[in-house]
Amino acid sequence: MTNDNSHDDVCNVWQEQPSAPFVMTPAELRVRMKRLGRQLLIRDVTVYGVCLLEIAVFAYMLIVFPQLMVRVGSLLVILGMAFLIAQIWLDRRGRKLAHADAAGLGTTDSIKFYRGELARQREFHRGIWLWSRLVALFPGLLVFGLAAGVALPYPANFAGHVVVGVAALLCPLAIRLNLTRSRNYQCRINALDRIMNSQN
Amino acid sequence: MASTSDTQDEMYREAATAYGPALDRLARAYELSVEDRRDLLQEIHLALWRSFESFDGRCSMRTWVYRVAHNAAISHVMRGRRNKSRALISLEEIEEQGGIAAKDDGNHSIERAQMLEQLYALIQHLNPLDRQIILLYLEGMDAAAIGEVSGVSSSYTATKIHRIKAILADRFRKGGTHDQR
Numbered sequence: 001m002t003n004d005n006s007h008d009d010v011c012n013v014w015q016e017q018p019s020a021p022f023v024m025t026p027a028e029l030r031v032r033m034k035r036l037g038r039q040l041l042i043r044d045v046t047v048y049g050v051c052l053l054e055i056a057v058f059a060y061m062l063i064v065f066p067q068l069m070v071r072v073g074s075l076l077v078i079l080g081m082a083f084l085i086a087q088i089w090l091d092r093r094g095r096k097l098a099h100a101d102a103a104g105l106g107t108t109d110s111i112k113f114y115r116g117e118l119a120r121q122r123e124f125h126r127g128i129w130l131w132s133r134l135v136a137l138f139p140g141l142l143v144f145g146l147a148a149g150v151a152l153p154y155p156a157n158f159a160g161h162v163v164v165g166v167a168a169l170l171c172p173l174a175i176r177l178n179l180t181r182s183r184n185y186q187c188r189i190n191a192l193d194r195i196m197n198s199q200n
Numbered sequence: 201m202a203s204t205s206d207t208q209d210e211m212y213r214e215a216a217t218a219y220g221p222a223l224d225r226l227a228r229a230y231e232l233s234v235e236d237r238r239d240l241l242q243e244i245h246l247a248l249w250r251s252f253e254s255f256d257g258r259c260s261m262r263t264w265v266y267r268v269a270h271n272a273a274i275s276h277v278m279r280g281r282r283n284k285s286r287a288l289i290s291l292e293e294i295e296e297q298g299g300i301a302a303k304d305d306g307n308h309s310i311e312r313a314q315m316l317e318q319l320y321a322l323i324q325h326l327n328p329l330d331r332q333i334i335l336l337y338l339e340g341m342d343a344a345a346i347g348e349v350s351g352v353s354s355s356y357t358a359t360k361i362h363r364i365k366a367i368l369a370d371r372f373r374k375g376g377t378h379d380q381r
Contacts, residue, residue, distance in 0.1 A: 010315065010319065010338070010368050011337075011338055011339075011340055013312050013315050013316060013319075014225065014316070014319065014338040014339075015221075015225075015338070015339065015340065017221075017225060017228075017316065019220075019221045019224040019225065020224070021217075021220055021221075022216070022220050022223075022224060022241060022245070023213060023216040023217060023220060023245075024216070024242070024245050024246075024249070026205075026209045026212075026249075029212075029245070029246060029249045032242060032246055033246065033250075036246070105247055105251050105267065105268040105271040105272060106251045106254075106255060106259075106264045106267050106268045106271075107267075108267070108271065108351075109267070109349075109350060109351020109352075110267060110270050110271055110274065110328075110329070110332055110349060110350045110351055111329060111350055111351040111352055112351055113271045113274060114274050114328050114329060117274060117275060117278045118278075121278065188327075192329070195329075195352060195356065196352075198356070199352065199353040199356065
């Protein structure tokens with residue numbers, strides 16, 4: 001077997017793999033579309049449900065506890081969660097629009113499509129998206145935790161200390177993880193840009 | 201007169217019949233587990249069917265099908281990638297490393313199944329762009345056709361194909377010696 005023959009051989013072996021015929025009927029495709037829509041809806045309802053539950057819990061604390069700082073902390077958490085819901089909604093809407101653009105899959109070169117996907121992921125992990133998520137989540141929790149730790153009786157004060165500890169630990173970790181990921185995505189985008197620029 | 205929906209269904213059926221086996225191989229190259237592969241294959245078929253709603257014939261059906269399939273696969277990989285730590289590399293890096301370690305390097309009679317196993321091991325480590333080029337090459341497409349699907353120039357694709365051939369020749373050299381006897 002010469003080298004050239006070996007290439008043909010590899011291609012032949014590849015193409016001659018046994019494969020079961022797979023064609024979906026229009027009815028199956030429509031069912032699958034509906035199922036996909038249902039799965040997305042369930043996921044959205046779950047995410048929004050968790051956020052709303054947290055809002056309800058802190059709204060309860062806002063009403064029940066008279067201490068000013070506890071109330072301020074609760075209010076900040078509620079506002080933060082509302083902001084997070086809006087952000088998730090915007091992200092979901094972007095994804096749905098991208099998903100609806102089925103023609104884009106056929107008209108966009110793969111290198112541009114891949115770059116677009118990488119850029120979208122990079123943006124999620126840096127800039128305004130990242131900092132607004134952090135601002136939405138952590139200040140409220142810190143204020144609430146500190147206030148609860150100082151002003152409320154045991155065991156609520158202990159829970160307050162735990163909240164502060166966890167938030168203080170998670171915040172820098174979240175920043176570091178997100179920035180590392182965005183840097184990784186940027187490296188891959190740079191590599192694709194080099195390929196695209198070399199063609200111009 | 202056929203409705204848009206009928207035309208879409210008809211075009212999908214035609215494409216799925218003609219390129220079904222290639223799409224199956226593509227899904228296998230992206231996902232090793234049977235369940236994930238089945239999911240990806242369904243995702244590709246769904247994307248293909250939806251895309252035919254706006255297929256205007258400005259490119260060939262083959263180019264359209266492969267673009268949709270590979271882009272859908274890239275989306276799939278990107279979604280899963282968040283939870284996977286393994287880094288994807290380029291053909292150049294594989295060449296520098298002397299290839300991905302094969303399970304059975306000492307065996308001089310490489311059977312077809314082993315050849316396929318090694319091919320999958322190689323493909324699974326590649327970044328999406330190089331993976332696409334090698335898959336289209338294995339499907340028998342030339343540099344110009346691959347360039348049309350992927351959006352990179354023919355000369356870039358030709359260089360990549362040259363590397364693929366070098367890696368494959370190196371990988372399957374032992375099998376070649378055996379065949380020459």
